Each structure stands twice: as C-alpha cells, then as structure tokens.
Amino acid sequence: MTAARREAVILAARYTSDDAEPGLRIGEACRRALHSAYSVGLTLAVDAALAQRVSLCAVGPLARKGEELQISLGEGPCVQALSQRAQVLVDDLDDPAATRHWPVFAQQAKAHYIRAAYALPILNGADRARQAGLVLTLYRHRPGPISDADLQVAQDHADAADLLLLATPVPTEDELVHAWLLPADAVVHQAIGMISYRHSLTTGQALxxxxxxxxTQATPLTGLARAIVGGHVTRFDPPASGAGES
Structure with a gap:
C-alpha cells in the first residue's frame, strides 16, 4: 500500500461513521486541505455521457454551476475523464486545444467565472466499454496549473470517497436520475415524469x-422543464429509432 493510499484509508475511516453525508464531508475536507482556493465537485456516473449519475457534492461557489452545466450539456472535464479513463487537467478554459472535447461547456463555464478545471477519475474494473466511475473535479476562478501538492490532496480524497462507496448499495436508475437534482430543481423532476409517462420511457431515457x-434549443434544462410542465411545450417526441447511429 502506497503512502497516498494509506492517507485515503485514514480519510475514509474518519467519515465512515459520520452521520452527515460522507460524500459531502469528503468534498468539504478536500476543499479545506487544498493549498489554493478551489471548488470541489464529486460525481458518481454509470455512463460517460452522464445521463445517469449522482452528484455527491458541490462545495464552493463554482462547483454547483460546473456540475449543473455538465449534466445539462453532456460534456465537460468529468465526461472526458470518464470517456478517456484518465485525468483531465485544463489550466485555462480559454485554450481551445485543451477544451476541444467540450467547447460549449468551456464557453458557458467561463461566463460563470470558471477559468480552470481538473477532473480525477477513479475507475474500477477492466471493462473499458462501460466507462463508469467516480470523478472528483476541481474548479478554479483563475487560470494556471494545479500544483503537485494539491493534485495529491485531491487524489487522496477521491480515493477515500471510492473506499466509502465500496460499502454503499448500488443505486437504482431512479435514484441515479433524481439524486443530482436539488430541491430547487423540482420542476425538472416533474418534466422527467411527464416525458417518461407520455412516451413510455424509463426515467433515465426521459432525462x-x-x-x-x-x-438543441440552447435552452437551460430548468427553463425547458418549466415550459413542459406549464404546457407551453406539448409536443416532445423522442428521436426516431436509429437516428444518429452510424
């Protein structure tokens, strides 16, 4: 066992018996331990496109928006980290080469003062096709490289979160769909339910x-959900079978 892994075990043990949400506590602890100021997001995803995922925490002023944008757009550093099964360390969101896999996220993230992002995936198993796992993402309001010390701190906390999740039951699809939605996003729950009922889809497919x-409409997810629930969008047909397949 490496020194870093020993630190992860110590961190995991510290929060195993905690009454509070362990994912949130790990995120808060990570943010406090970092040498520079970051916001911290922690995501558990079943697929690389983030159609099914649980947002375990969003700590700091930038993380909530960063996590929301990734689930709304289906792109971002977390998505890339899962797809490529590797760390994604982007020092500057103004660098088009670094953000070529998620240009829309980069543009919208900058509008919310996110200037750098670093995603650290924890991927268990050898099935590359599944592309699922846990990702800890750091968001920062200024460009520049992440220090080795902060990268190690983040990795320790990501490993600790992974150890905690080993003892957690696998969530159902409904739990995966709804867990990332905060109470303020109840209208999205309603829209997902309406789409699911109307088109005989699972909640994951409806999301x-x-x-x-x-x-497609360049509309915020919550804005479209309100239009559906309010009856302003009455036609919401799923794509034709096979559409978009090569």
Missing part, C-alpha cells in the same frame, strides 16, 4: 431526451 432537446 437524456430532455437534455438533448435543451442542448
């Missing part, structure tokens, strides 16, 4: 469809 339409 993916809602997100796809929001992306």
């Amino acid at each position: 993916a469809l809602l997100r796809a339409h929001a992306h």
Whole structure:
C-alpha cells in the first residue's frame, strides 16, 4: 500500500461513521486541505455521457454551476475523464486545444467565472466499454496549473470517497436520475415524469431526451422543464429509432 493510499484509508475511516453525508464531508475536507482556493465537485456516473449519475457534492461557489452545466450539456472535464479513463487537467478554459472535447461547456463555464478545471477519475474494473466511475473535479476562478501538492490532496480524497462507496448499495436508475437534482430543481423532476409517462420511457431515457432537446434549443434544462410542465411545450417526441447511429 502506497503512502497516498494509506492517507485515503485514514480519510475514509474518519467519515465512515459520520452521520452527515460522507460524500459531502469528503468534498468539504478536500476543499479545506487544498493549498489554493478551489471548488470541489464529486460525481458518481454509470455512463460517460452522464445521463445517469449522482452528484455527491458541490462545495464552493463554482462547483454547483460546473456540475449543473455538465449534466445539462453532456460534456465537460468529468465526461472526458470518464470517456478517456484518465485525468483531465485544463489550466485555462480559454485554450481551445485543451477544451476541444467540450467547447460549449468551456464557453458557458467561463461566463460563470470558471477559468480552470481538473477532473480525477477513479475507475474500477477492466471493462473499458462501460466507462463508469467516480470523478472528483476541481474548479478554479483563475487560470494556471494545479500544483503537485494539491493534485495529491485531491487524489487522496477521491480515493477515500471510492473506499466509502465500496460499502454503499448500488443505486437504482431512479435514484441515479433524481439524486443530482436539488430541491430547487423540482420542476425538472416533474418534466422527467411527464416525458417518461407520455412516451413510455424509463426515467433515465426521459432525462437524456430532455437534455438533448435543451442542448438543441440552447435552452437551460430548468427553463425547458418549466415550459413542459406549464404546457407551453406539448409536443416532445423522442428521436426516431436509429437516428444518429452510424
């Protein structure tokens, strides 16, 4: 066992018996331990497109928006980290080469003062096709490289979160869809339910469809959800079978 892994075990043990949400506590502890100021997001995803995921924490002023944008757009550093099964360390969101996999996220993130992002995936198992796992993402309001010390701190906390999740039951699809939605986003719950009922879709499929339409129309996810619930959008057909397949 490496020194870093020993630190992860110590961190995990510290929060195993904690009454509070362990994911949130790990995120808060990570943010306090970092040498520079970052916001911290922690995501558990079943697929690389983030159609099914649980947002375990969003700590700091930038993380909530960063996490929301990734689930709304289906792109971002977390998505890339899962797809490529590797760390994604982007020092400057103004660098088009670094953000070529998520240009829309980069543009919108900068509008919310996110200037750098670093995603650290924890991927268990050898099945590359599944592309699922846990990702700890750091968001920063200024460009520049992350220090080795902060990268190690973040990795320790990501490993600790992974150890805690080993003892957690695998969530159902409904839990995965709804867990990332905070109470203020109740209208999105309603829209997902309406789409699911109207088109005989699972909640995961309904979320993916809602997100796809929001992306196509360049509309925030919550804005489109309000239009659906309010009856302003009455036609919401799923894409034709096989559409978009090569």
